[in-house]
Amino acid sequence: MSKMQYRANAINVIARRDIKSTVNGLGIYVVASLAFLVSMLFVRSNLKGVTENGLMVMVNPLNFPFFIAVTIGATYLALTSTMSVSRERDQGTLEVLFYGPIDSVAYVLAKFFEQLVTFLGLVIVYMIVFFIISKLTNFGMDGSFLAMACLSVLLAASIVAFGLLLSTLCRSARTSVILLLVLLVLFLAADIVSGILNSMSAKDMSVTLVYVRVAVDMLNRGLQWISPFGYLNRGIAAISLGSANLILSSIGASLLYTIVLLALAMRFLDRRGVRK
Amino acid sequence: MIQTEGLTKKFGSLTAVDNLNIHVEKGEIYGFLGPNGAGKTTTIMMLLGMERPTAGKIKLFGKDLAENYFEIKRRIGVLSEFQFLYEDMTAKEYLGFFADFYEVENPDRKIDEVLSRVDLLDRKNELLGGYSKGMKQKLGMARVLLHDPDLLILDEPQSSLDPYGIREVRDIIMEENQKGKTLFISSHILSEIERTCHRVGIISNGKLLAEDDLTHLKHQVANEMEISVEIEGYTEAIASSLEELDFVKSVVYEDSRLTVKTTMDDDYRAQISRVISSHGGVVLSMVAKEISLEEAFVIITEQNLSLLTKEGQAS
Ligand SMILES: Nc1ncnc2c1ncn2[C@@H]1O[C@H](COP(=O)(O)OP(=O)(O)O)[C@@H](O)[C@H]1O
Ligand SMILES: [Mg+2]
Numbered sequence: 001m002s003k004m005q006y007r008a009n010a011i012n013v014i015a016r017r018d019i020k021s022t023v024n025g026l027g028i029y030v031v032a033s034l035a036f037l038v039s040m041l042f043v044r045s046n047l048k049g050v051t052e053n054g055l056m057v058m059v060n061p062l063n064f065p066f067f068i069a070v071t072i073g074a075t076y077l078a079l080t081s082t083m084s085v086s087r088e089r090d091q092g093t094l095e096v097l098f099y100g101p102i103d104s105v106a107y108v109l110a111k112f113f114e115q116l117v118t119f120l121g122l123v124i125v126y127m128i129v130f131f132i133i134s135k136l137t138n139f140g141m142d143g144s145f146l147a148m149a150c151l152s153v154l155l156a157a158s159i160v161a162f163g164l165l166l167s168t169l170c171r172s173a174r175t176s177v178i179l180l181l182v183l184l185v186l187f188l189a190a191d192i193v194s195g196i197l198n199s200m201s202a203k204d205m206s207v208t209l210v211y212v213r214v215a216v217d218m219l220n221r222g223l224q225w226i227s228p229f230g231y232l233n234r235g236i237a238a239i240s241l242g243s244a245n246l247i248l249s250s251i252g253a254s255l256l257y258t259i260v261l262l263a264l265a266m267r268f269l270d271r272r273g274v275r276k
Numbered sequence: 277m278i279q280t281e282g283l284t285k286k287f288g289s290l291t292a293v294d295n296l297n298i299h300v301e302k303g304e305i306y307g308f309l310g311p312n313g314a315g316k317t318t319t320i321m322m323l324l325g326m327e328r329p330t331a332g333k334i335k336l337f338g339k340d341l342a343e344n345y346f347e348i349k350r351r352i353g354v355l356s357e358f359q360f361l362y363e364d365m366t367a368k369e370y371l372g373f374f375a376d377f378y379e380v381e382n383p384d385r386k387i388d389e390v391l392s393r394v395d396l397l398d399r400k401n402e403l404l405g406g407y408s409k410g411m412k413q414k415l416g417m418a419r420v421l422l423h424d425p426d427l428l429i430l431d432e433p434q435s436s437l438d439p440y441g442i443r444e445v446r447d448i449i450m451e452e453n454q455k456g457k458t459l460f461i462s463s464h465i466l467s468e469i470e471r472t473c474h475r476v477g478i479i480s481n482g483k484l485l486a487e488d489d490l491t492h493l494k495h496q497v498a499n500e501m502e503i504s505v506e507i508e509g510y511t512e513a514i515a516s517s518l519e520e521l522d523f524v525k526s527v528v529y530e531d532s533r534l535t536v537k538t539t540m541d542d543d544y545r546a547q548i549s550r551v552i553s554s555h556g557g558v559v560l561s562m563v564a565k566e567i568s569l570e571e572a573f574v575i576i577t578e579q580n581l582s583l584l585t586k587e588g589q590a591s
Contacts, residue, residue, distance in 0.1 A: 006346035013373065092356075092360025093361070096356065096360050096361075096419075099326075100350070100374070100377055101349040102377075273328075
């Protein structure tokens with residue numbers, strides 16, 4: 001058997017076991033329902049707009065609620081990915097796996113596919129539900145809805161890769177989750193602060209504040225290439241502009257990002273070791 | 277089967293394993309002995325590629341692990357010192373998972389077979405979270421046997437077991453060896469090692485002090501042989517004649533037993549018997565008492581006595 005066949009078997013067996021335990025667990029259902037409820041709030045407000053004004057202003061009224069639902073799902077995956085490797089190392093079960101025919105490449109890929117398949121399941125369920133809602137409400141669905149679904153899978157892939165990288169870095173599940181939260185807050189804060197500063201006109205600003213604005217802006221631009229959500233933002237912008245070139249390059253960038261982060265996660269796992 | 281050359285592991289300033297040269301032959305049971313913290317587990321982890329050696333080379337099945345990683349890993353079964361299980365699984369599910377992982381044929385039959393070998397077949401549908409420490413260790417043993425490995429590496433396999441469990445695992449060790457399997461067992465239950473192992477390596481403070489078969493090892497360590505003679509018709513003359521022999525170190529008579537201590541270089545029982553007869557005594561029984569592995573172990577590790585030649589080969 002070749003190296004790849006050994007790896008394929010390990011990936012298959014481990015991902016299947018983990019998916020089974022996700023399906024048997026409670027967390028995914030709680031998050032899926034919660035995400036669905038939140039998205040329904042948006043659908044309802046759109047519906048209200050139609051009944052009150054008698055006309056539809058939005059082109060694709062279901063796209064945004066669907067996007068909210070899958071983003072909540074993907075954020076949950078960020079959390080579970082971030083805990084996955086560090087928790088298994090902490091419990092010592094990672095060590096036992098590595099007595100056998102598995103290496104860091106196969107293990108990281110197993111965790112990646114496990115999360116991605118879970119997400120695909122979630123997206124398919126949401127697509128069915130939103131299709132039914134579209135029939136019930138007469139809200140239209142077009143190609144951009146499908147593009148949104150594809151975009152969300154790319155988003156999930158980069159989020160999972162990001163989570164796995166953090167997970168291989170940390171000793172315990174707790175530290176890795178704290179690291180995730182800190183980074184997410186940092187990404188969000190940089191984005192919000194630079195948004196606020198950019199909305200202010202330079203005339204009203206002191207010189208220091210202008211420098212701060214430039215610095216925050218640069219930091220934010222940098223972070224937008226590190227944060228998986230940065231890739232999402234560029235994807236959404238590309239879809240709404242309808243530019244095929246931009247869409248393709250944003251897909252390419254997310255894929256590259258995912259691959260680089262997974263490769264780093266494999267390296268970190270090798271260096272950090274699999275023992276408690 | 278296992279061969280290391282200058283294997284060294286440093287954790288910061290601590291040298292956990294120091295220039296280790298071990299040789300495990302195919303088909304043997306090799307006992308890897310050493311006090312707590314001697315470096316046994318660290319050595320095992322390096323053999324498996326799970327700790328990166330600071331220096332040195334390792335060959336398993338005559339090959340480099342890095343070059344034949346998956347093939348070699350598939351042929352090894354490892355029981356760790358502590359058991360880390362998926363506590364939310366039953367024994368059957370747990371072994372089922374590992375059967376898939378190692379691509380075992382006829383998994384259901386094999387699972388029942390290994391569970392019955394560790395006497396856990398009737399508990400196979402129980403959650404592992406409810407297993408006792410000893411049961412977990414036995415389940416770990418079942419996992420080791422699942423894919424029929426050619427090399428079994430067992431780190432303290434009997435540490436949590438009751439006497440029944442100890443015997444079950446001993447039987448498994450012997451059975452696997454009968455099938456031609458090689459076993460590398462780290463332990464400090466020396467009576468068990470003495471019962472099962474062909475050869476031992478003794479490690480202390482990361483250094484290999486001895487590597488030898490059991491009899492030879494004991495002979496090297498002990499500087500005298502104690503022979504206990506049950507005797508009829510004892511006279512003082514017997515004792516004094518024996519004391520005159522140059523290989524005899526001491527003679528003590530007590531409760532119709534004569535205890536003769538001789539040098540280790542040869543078996544002197546026949547000569548002793550002749551001396552006793554020549555003075556009209558009758559030998560009813562004669563036993564040469566060997567030192568135990570435990571005594572040898574204590575002597576070697578306490579005195580940091582190296583029984584290896586300069587090249588690190590067993591003398
Ligand atoms: N990851 C580690 N970091 C630092 N020191 C370690 C590590 N693992 C083991 N050690 C030290 O190395 C020495 C050997 O440990 P170990 O191989 O577990 O001994 P044994 O299995 O013979 O009881 C001990 O002093 C232990 O504290
Ligand atoms: Mg140990």
